[in-house]
Amino acid sequence: MVPRRQFDSLEVSLLLCPRCRVAQPVRKRLLLCLPEGDKYEYLCTQCGSTCGDKIEEPPRAAGSVLR
Numbered sequence: 918m919v920p921r922r923q924f925d926s927l928e929v930s931l932l933l934c935p936r937c938r939v940a941q942p943v944r945k946r947l948l949l950c951l952p953e954g955d956k957y958e959y960l961c962t963q964c965g966s967t968c969g970d971k972i973e974e975p976p977r978a979a980g981s982v983l984r
């Protein structure tokens with residue numbers, strides 16, 4: 918019996934590092950706050966290279982409705 922892992926709900930934790938040339942565990946770092954969301958970059962935990970970036974939409978504030 919092989920236990921199933923749920924990857925869908927997890928954030929990206931392994932990315933292909935251009936320097937190491939293999940998938941490495943990455944650290945997420947907040948880079949910029951943009952109107953459309955916060956921009957994060959992913960840094961290789963082995964060599965510190967940037968492996969990618971991502972813009973995350975901010976969570977909607979409860980109770981504030983734009984009309």
Ligand SMILES: [Zn+2]
Pocket residue numbers: 934935936937938941961962963964965966
């Ligand atoms: Zn690396």
